[in-house]
Amino acid sequence: MSNPAEHYDAIVIGSGFGGLYALHHLRDQLGLNVRAFDGAGGVGGTWWYNRYPGARVDAPSSPFYAYTFSQEMVDEWEWTETQSGQPTILKYLEHFAERFDLLKDIQFETWVVDARYDEAAQHWLIETDSGQTLSAQFLVCAVGALFVTNKPDYPGIDDFAGDCYHTGRWPHEEVSFSGKRVGVIGTGSSGIQAIPEIAKEAEHVTVFQRTPQYSLPARNRPLSKEDLARYREEWDDLRTSMRRRGGWPFSTSRLRASEASPEERRARYEKLWDEGGIHLSINSYVGVLSDAELNDEVSEFVRDKIRETVTDADTAAKLLPDYYFGTKRLILDNGYFETYNRDNVALVDLRSEPIEAFTAEGLRTKNNEHEIDVLVLATGFDAVSGSMLNLNPKGRGGVSLKEKWDDRFDNYLGATIAGFPNLFMIHGPGAPGVFFTMPLGGELTASWIGGCIQHMRDAKLGSVEASEEAEGIWDAEINGIANRTLYPQTKSWYMGANIPGKPRQFLGHLRGSHYFDRLTEVAEAGYEGFTFEPASGEVR
Numbered sequence: 001m002s003n004p005a006e007h008y009d010a011i012v013i014g015s016g017f018g019g020l021y022a023l024h025h026l027r028d029q030l031g032l033n034v035r036a037f038d039g040a041g042g043v044g045g046t047w048w049y050n051r052y053p054g055a056r057v058d059a060p061s062s063p064f065y066a067y068t069f070s071q072e073m074v075d076e077w078e079w080t081e082t083q084s085g086q087p088t089i090l091k092y093l094e095h096f097a098e099r100f101d102l103l104k105d106i107q108f109e110t111w112v113v114d115a116r117y118d119e120a121a122q123h124w125l126i127e128t129d130s131g132q133t134l135s136a137q138f139l140v141c142a143v144g145a146l147f148v149t150n151k152p153d154y155p156g157i158d159d160f161a162g163d164c165y166h167t168g169r170w171p172h173e174e175v176s177f178s179g180k181r182v183g184v185i186g187t188g189s190s191g192i193q194a195i196p197e198i199a200k201e202a203e204h205v206t207v208f209q210r211t212p213q214y215s216l217p218a219r220n221r222p223l224s225k226e227d228l229a230r231y232r233e234e235w236d237d238l239r240t241s242m243r244r245r246g247g248w249p250f251s252t253s254r255l256r257a258s259e260a261s262p263e264e265r266r267a268r269y270e271k272l273w274d275e276g277g278i279h280l281s282i283n284s285y286v287g288v289l290s291d292a293e294l295n296d297e298v299s300e301f302v303r304d305k306i307r308e309t310v311t312d313a314d315t316a317a318k319l320l321p322d323y324y325f326g327t328k329r330l331i332l333d334n335g336y337f338e339t340y341n342r343d344n345v346a347l348v349d350l351r352s353e354p355i356e357a358f359t360a361e362g363l364r365t366k367n368n369e370h371e372i373d374v375l376v377l378a379t380g381f382d383a384v385s386g387s388m389l390n391l392n393p394k395g396r397g398g399v400s401l402k403e404k405w406d407d408r409f410d411n412y413l414g415a416t417i418a419g420f421p422n423l424f425m426i427h428g429p430g431a432p433g434v435f436f437t438m439p440l441g442g443e444l445t446a447s448w449i450g451g452c453i454q455h456m457r458d459a460k461l462g463s464v465e466a467s468e469e470a471e472g473i474w475d476a477e478i479n480g481i482a483n484r485t486l487y488p489q490t491k492s493w494y495m496g497a498n499i500p501g502k503p504r505q506f507l508g509h510l511r512g513s514h515y516f517d518r519l520t521e522v523a524e525a526g527y528e529g530f531t532f533e534p535a536s537g538e539v540r
């Protein structure tokens with residue numbers, strides 16, 4: 001790999017929302033020579049892989065889960081539903097790639113299998129699974145916050161002889177459940193979206209639930225032409241509002257629970273429940289995610305809704321969540337709890353009835369045998385850090401990311417790592433990721449990366465690297481924010497708690513708007529927390 005045939009200014013890995021925008025920004029707005037790689041067969045990232053039945057965005061309204069920077073894109077794309085399905089979002093990303101002529105610079109079905117920093121040359125050396133070697137001054141990792149799938153290691157799971165699908169690797173060809181007995185493990189967003197759809201078709205569905213979840217009615221509906229026209233007209237203001245208000249252009253509630261009577265609060269929860277989407281979480285009262293007593297009240301309200309919806313009392317009892325509302329990823333559903341009123345759906349509570357082993361025909365729980373034809377694993381991801389560790393770049397001194405992140409995912413600004421010069425992450429640990437609107441977050445991060453690269457070009461600098469001291473300060477900032485909330489008290493993938501042996505650490509920045517202010521401040525202060533080296537020679 002010492003003398004690669006091709007050299008680029010930047011290599012982008014990944015062509016989801018973040019990677020596509022990074023390619024466009026660096027190539028078309030900064031004039032860099034950029035190459036992108038994706039192991040998938042097309043653009044889309046998360047939306048290319050997660051094509052399970054029922055997959056749809058859980059944003060308040062589709063136009064805001066989209067690129068924001070181009071008024072033309074806003075004007076020409078016809079969103080038709082408030083919560084678009086996966087096929088629509090994938091088409092949107094394909095349209096974006098075509099419209100900005102990005103495809104010619106993306107190599108699909110190509111995995112980057114090695115990435116090493118060459119300190120003398122101040123560039124990254126890249127090797128792909130097709131044997132190509134390349135170099136680039138900058139490596140932009142847009143490798144996805146939800147990419148590496150989590151497969152349970154139940155005894156004998158590989159002996160199961162029927163079809164097995166993970167929601168995060170759903171096949172491209174149609175999967176028929178007709179006449180089939182289906183087992184679904186996992187009731188996060190993916191399971192809760194998929195189960196009602198599978199139940200409509202399958203002969204029987206058994207859901208194996210480890211943790212009962214809060215899920216709010218999505219109330220997906222057609223997007224009116226009037227709303228769409230208004231969004232287009234007011235786009236500049238809406239975009240500013242999204243940037244300022246944590247990702248969505250809606251104000252969050254400033255109401256104080258203590259100033260309302262229990263009856264008034266209940267009436268407010270009812271109203272927000274009827275509105276659907278995330279409103280119960282962001283628009284009820286100040287402090288739902290930090291005040292345990294208030295959270296308990298909202299939690300109990302949702303549990304009451306589950307009791308009202310599910311007709312069989314035993315099943316309803318098993319479905320009642322017992323952690324703090326909103327401290328695992330909030331789920332929006334389209335008829336999830338109602339699905340348990342169907343004759344062909346059964347629920348197994350793994351807390352009282354754990355899985356003991358799989359067989360060729362199905363699985364055995366503590367007290368029962370469950371014969372199934374199809375197994376659906378909706379068991380989530382090694383989230384946020386998993387895809388960077390999967391890439392496992394080797395930084396200064398040949399130290400690998402696996403070594404660096406052995407016990408903590410140290411980073412600076414969620415975008416850089418000490419010891420890994422000229423490497424940038426989009427939606428890495430320490431960034432807002434899912435706590436902000438992912439497409440806008442990707443745009444803002446890629447633009448910040450572009451700004452840093454431009455700064456280096458202007459000053460003829462060869463490398464940029466975060467300091468370990470800055471990482472420590474950043475870690476304290478992230479945890480300081482998280483520790484003022486109830487999030488750390490719940491075992492969730494936000495805390496790394498869904499993967500056995502994964503270091504426990506809050507993986508995101510909870511104050512997205514503040515985070516992007518911080519990025520700006522750091523740049524304006526001359527990239528505080530970073531050290532630069534002058535270019536060692538002609539920067540290739």
Ligand code: NA7
Pocket residue numbers: 146150152153167185186187188189190191208209210211329350378379380381434493498
């Ligand atoms: P999630 O939210 O991580 O959900 C995974 C589900 O699978 C969850 O119910 C887990 O239970 C369950 N799970 C995981 N491992 C096991 C084992 N070994 N046995 C039984 N059950 C298990 O992933 P999703 O794909 O649904 O959603 C990911 C994100 O995509 C989501 O947050 C949105 O941002 C979109 P647990 O709760 O851990 O007890």
